[in-house]
Amino acid sequence: MVIDGIAARLAPDDPLSVRTKALDAYAMMAGTLQLSxxxxxxxxxxxxxxxxxxxxxxxxxVEHEPARTATCRARAAQHGSPDSDGPTCAQLAGLITLRS
Incomplete structure (x- = not known):
């Protein structure tokens, strides 16, 4: 499950302790993507x-590097992605670098 993967990356020693935070983050990302x-x-x-x-x-x-959405769109279009009209969740996830 995606949520468990996020939680495991946020707290490798105790993913259950951050599962609610992971659910919240995932919901916010999905809502932001849909509205955009x-x-x-x-x-x-x-x-x-x-x-x-x-x-x-x-x-x-979590640290964040500003998105280059035009670049994401161009790459998606090159590869024939059905989501070439905007970033996908995977592209958004690729923009973050979790602090160690």
Missing amino acids: RALADRRLADELLEQGIRNTLSPLN
């Missing part, structure tokens, strides 16, 4: 994604 895809204004959608990522990762003490 519903917006017609690409710039606003990208701003929403950036803020949603910061809001999700901040309470988890």
Whole structure:
């Protein structure tokens, strides 16, 4: 399960202790992604994604490198991804680096 994987990365010694935080983070990421895809204004959608990522990762003490959503879209289009119109959850997950 995705939640268990997130929890295991946040607290390898005791994943159950952060499972609720992992569920919360996953829900925030999914909601941010859905709302950003519903917006017609690409710039606003990208701003929403950036803020949603910061809001999700901040309470988890996770560092974040700013997204390059245009680059993600270009790569997805090159590889024939059905999600070439915006970042996928996997692309968003690739933007974070968990602190050791």
